[in-house]
Amino acid sequence: MSKKVIVVGFGFMGQTHARNIANHPDLELAAIVDAIDPKIAMKKSAGNFATNTLGEDIISKVPYYKELTEAIAEVKPDAVVVATPTMLHYKFAKIVLEAGCNLFLEKPICLDPNLCDELVALAESKHLVFMAGHCVRFQKEFQYIKELVEKQTYGKPVYFHYSRYCGVPGWGCWTDPEVSAKSGGAMYDMAIHDTDCARALFGNPDEISVMPYLRDRFGLMVVDTCWKYNNGPIVRVEAGFLAPHTMPFHKEFTAIFEKATINCDMRGMTLSTPEGVKPIELLEVDCYEAEMAAFAQYLEKGEMPLECSGKDATATIRICTRFFNNKG
Ligand SMILES: NC(=O)c1ccc[n+]([C@@H]2O[C@H](COP(=O)([O-])OP(=O)(O)OC[C@H]3O[C@@H](n4cnc5c(N)ncnc54)[C@H](O)[C@@H]3O)[C@@H](O)[C@H]2O)c1
Known part of the structure; x- marks a missing residue:
């Protein structure tokens, strides 16, 4: 049976993920959550390079919510893809994991490595899949x-x-x-x-x-x-x-x-x-399609990703923080 996935943040990245979810045989695009109507969000979206997105006809059939908590309560998804601005990643990731849903979180997962650790521990304690959107690894x-x-x-x-x-x-x-x-x-x-x-x-x-x-x-x-x-x-x-x-x-x-x-x-x-x-x-290879296909496999197996897990992504965030601590 296909896994129900909600996309929160329907901008450049969210639309890219939504398309790959909708086209994947084992995933279902169960709802979209955004502060603005997806049909308007589609017109505002661009990005620094071209990716494929979905047609308005498909989007208009997908339930739309303004609040993630309401969407989770009604849709009861298996997983949530978080593709909001980075400053909201921690807040939404925590809601997802606390609700017992698997998580795909765009990069950078959070700027504070201690908050990343907290999310990793939460996912592990609940045996949930936590994958980060480090798409270049799939290129x-x-x-x-x-x-x-x-x-x-x-x-x-x-x-x-x-x-x-x-x-x-x-x-x-x-x-x-x-x-x-x-x-x-x-x-x-x-x-x-x-x-x-x-x-x-x-x-x-x-x-x-x-x-x-x-x-x-x-x-x-x-x-x-x-x-x-x-x-x-x-x-x-x-x-x-x-x-x-x-x-x-x-x-x-x-x-x-x-x-x-x-x-x-x-x-x-x-x-x-x-x-x-x-x-x-x-x-x-479409790296976004490949990373979503990998996420689908981890969901199916109920296993933490070998690559691009939340823990793996936290180690990358820790290197980024060395930039700021460096006096060179
Ligand atoms: N992996 C990649 O190659 C890649 C590329 C670009 C961006 N990103 C990452 O993806 C994330 C999103 O970037 P983007 O370029 O798609 O941004 P964007 O501005 O195009 O999209 C963000 C979306 O989030 C929505 N949003 C804002 N506040 C919200 C809220 N409170 N509740 C629900 N929705 C809300 C906005 O309405 C918008 O539709 C960022 O973390 C960015 O770093 C990754």
């Missing part, structure tokens, strides 16, 4: 690099450099100064993706240094951190929100191994070895 490029690291196909990793920039978000709730100020800025909203990937590949770094000039000049809006593993690679994670808000989303990384270098940007990926350079063609 084909991450999966490819992970395999190279695990199999040491081209030797040991030496230096990984990630970069991710876009215009200051100008859609949905992001135009509200309070929402924007409490989002955690570039560290928690942008750099967190590559921070999470690097941590998933190499674990917690032994040392982190922060580029002070950028932090002093741009505050939370641009970050450049360099990580050292005593017995592993150097990692650099760079990210930012820049003006104007129309600036297109751009990401790239360079992964240097002992015997090869991978370059990846928005146009594609190449592998450079002493023999030459060749393009790497990978099968297309």
Whole structure:
């Protein structure tokens, strides 16, 4: 029998998840919760890149609630996807878990690692699935690099450099100064993706240094951190929100191994070895669809995710907080 799922926060991410829930054979989009009517929310939504959403005809058939507690009481869902502005994540996640529902929580799960611990403990005590929306782990490029690291196909990793920039978000709730100020800025909203990937590949770094000039000049809006593993690679994670808000989303990384270098940007990926350079063609994967399919499997098994669990995501939040504690 399909699992009933409520989506709370029907903006850019909520609509993306709603579409993947509605299209999944084992999930049912049981209700939408938002402060504004979903049909209006659909028109206001944009995002920094294109994702697929649902048609208005489908949305108008899904029950809509203004309050999550009312929706849970009436719908009795198996799970809730929380995709509200970050400052509301903890509040809604707690309501979901206390009601005995499984939880999918967008990244960053909460800015305060102690609150993350509290949610993790609550989910564990109630034997509920708690998965975080670290979608980049489901991207084909991450999966490819992970395999190279695990199999040491081209030797040991030496230096990984990630970069991710876009215009200051100008859609949905992001135009509200309070929402924007409490989002955690570039560290928690942008750099967190590559921070999470690097941590998933190499674990917690032994040392982190922060580029002070950028932090002093741009505050939370641009970050450049360099990580050292005593017995592993150097990692650099760079990210930012820049003006104007129309600036297109751009990401790239360079992964240097002992015997090869991978370059990846928005146009594609190449592998450079002493023999030459060749393009790497990978099968297309919709990472949002893949993460929701993984969530469906964990719901079916009633098991905590192996990857992207709340506990896993908390470890990533803890690295983000090192940015602020670093005096570099
Ligand atoms: N995984 C990713 O790639 C990715 C990408 C973008 C955003 N995000 C994360 O997703 C979350 C949402 O971001 P977004 O870009 O979708 O924002 P958004 O502004 O497009 O959507 C937020 C929605 O929440 C609703 N909302 C606000 N207050 C509410 C309340 N009290 N009750 C119910 N609904 C309420 C708004 O009306 C809006 O529809 C953020 O935490 C963000 O960091 C993740």
